[in-house]
Amino acid sequence: MTTTPGSDADEAEAAGAGLDTGYDATPYLPPRGGLPAHRKTVTDCRGCPLFGPATRAVFGDGPATARIVLVGEQPEDQGDRQVAPFVGPAGRLLRKAVEETGLAGEPVYLINAVKHFRFVERGKRRIHEAPSLRKETACQPRLAAEMRLLRPEVVVALGATAGRALFGTSFRVTKERGRPLHLPGYEKARAVATLHPSSVLRSDDRRSAYAGLVADLRVAADPPARTGAARVSPT
């Protein structure tokens, strides 16, 4: 059977054959330097096959001094074209939701767990496809490096991909959302997981899904004295 390099079928075939696809962004990380150095190297990253079809890598956006880091999944179609995170409908919804919480008015750094847009083409349209676990894992060193440089005090994982990238591959956002979590390596940070805003947009009951997103973000905005962080077991 012929499979497209980097596709799920290709990965399944490789895994079934006991092969390691070897996807890993680590060799493409800068040996030193801050966020500008990382931004520069992400353009040339070949850590997994996603760099091929995407327009460009989309790095994080926001002030390096931001206390709050919101972590999403991967660039949206518009984000891929504009080379910026959260610029499409989901990003607008997220900003609206943040404005309804105690996080409003604070500088925020927006970042994706996976830096290249994964999609399938249907005619002229590019339809979003969630990154596979192998590609999530490949890009994780980039997220970890950005997080180390940002040293956030508040971290929000938006959706399943961000949750797995931050808390480990067994993390289930539907189970853990909306409560303070212990983020390994960031003991003093308030960490919360919630749905990705794109899933709110896709929801049959959008009003209720949006209210849930706002409620979860409010937990992130709460001072630590009012909350106690739950530990999730990283894998």
Ligand code: SF4
């Ligand atoms: S998705 Fe991540 S690991 Fe894959 S090529 Fe892009 S930056 Fe590198």
